[in-house]
Amino acid sequence: MKKFLPVFSVVLAIVTILSLGLGSTQPKAAAQDQVTITWWHIGTVEDQGAYWQSLADAYMEANPNVTIEITILENEAFKERLVTVMQAGDPPDIFQSWGGGVLWQFAEAGLVRNIAPELEGEWKDSFSAQAALELYGQDGEYYGVPWTWGAVGMFYNKALFAEAGLDPEAPPATWEEFLAAVQALKDAGITPISLGEGDKWPGHFWWVYLAIRLGGEQAFLDAYNRDGAFTDEPFVQAGEYLQQLIDLEPFPEGYIGLGYGDQAGLMGDGKAAMELMGQWAPSVQIDNSENGGEAIQGNLGWFPFPVVEGGAGNPGDVLGGGDGYAVGSNAEDEAVDFLRFITSAENQAAGAKIWILPTVAAAESAIEDPILQTILAARNSAPYSQLYYDQFLPPAVGQAVNDAVQGLFEGTLSPEDVASAIEDEASFELDE
Incomplete structure (x- = not known):
């Protein structure tokens, strides 16, 4: 046992922001071998699905050797299907995760990739929700990152x-x-x-x-x-x-x-x-x-x-939480790089327009909705977030x-x- 002390005009605006910010957040691919990234998410709400698609499109445009295959699943269907592929030892390259004990069990079974070396430094330091980040790792290893975190x-x-x-x-x-x-x-x-x-x-x-x-x-x-x-x-x-x-x-x-x-x-x-x-x-x-x-x-x-x-x-x-993405054990380096791209300040700021509460400090100023601002304050000031x-x-x-x-x-x-x-x-x- 180990102790342990989340409209067309909106989508158009997101695509515009992504296009403007891509050059500063996306390094060029190191190799030109063709790579396919399988990505499972639960963004069934229309504007969120469009947001994720726009990120994939922007990344693939900047990295022509990368193909991102997206599978969108309803929450309960996702959980059931993930169990099936995990039991078969065939995890997606990137998949929805809430961190915690479920993810740690995948790690113990060797089904997720340790991304601690890539995360170390500027990327890790960019997260304001450090407590949330820690739920995606244990014992110095990290298997994913949160892209939204808030409070119920x-x-x-x-x-x-x-x-x-x-x-x-x-x-x-x-x-x-x-x-x-x-x-x-x-x-x-x-x-x-x-x-x-x-x-x-x-x-x-x-x-x-x-x-x-x-x-x-x-x-x-x-x-x-x-x-x-x-x-x-x-x-x-x-x-x-x-x-x-x-x-x-x-x-x-x-x-x-x-x-x-x-x-x-x-x-x-x-x-x-x-x-x-x-x-x-x-x-x-x-x-x-x-x-x-x-x-x-x-x-x-x-x-x-x-x-x-x-x-x-x-x-x-x-009682807090949100959503993140974990990296499957067989994922290529490009999958980790795409995850870094997803959580860049520019892309997190774009997500704030569709009720995605950022986990990156530099994107918090993009929150304009009064309710989201209130939830952010509750999250950031909580003495204890469970x-x-x-x-x-x-x-x-x-x-x-x-x-x-x-x-x-x-x-x-x-x-x-x-x-x-x-x-x-x-x-x-x-x-x-």
């Missing part, structure tokens, strides 16, 4: 808040205030919270955030490093507090069978007042809405996850978290059952 928080519809008699400029700050707001929205005939628990991971955000608020960093470190357990009081209490919310029935009808796309679409169409999600949420809300997100245009706000009074966590602590449990923990433990929390939402597991199920898997995977 509460997106809310200000118009629906006002309709329910709530002050849209003063969202709830404590758990008790939050529950009161949920009840006020229900009383006004408004679905308080959008959730698609069929995909499981959206619901795990709720339980993990409550564990962070109740136990702080130390509770997690104790459980992870086996100085404590996931049956310790903060983790049981997390289920108890979440049960308070579940008992209010704040979610859309049939939410256990809905997927994340459904969840986002309900927010985009103004059919739910709140959504607990990462910094990418608005683009997905718009992409999955029936009317291009008209209901949230000018009405969307964001606030941190409520504080639990008496909890051991710091109010500034965040990666999603289903990515930080070994895969089997992460899956146990998602499965158990879904059981709580379904009403088939108690808070104690949830904690015990997670601890059972953790004791098997993490104990020396």
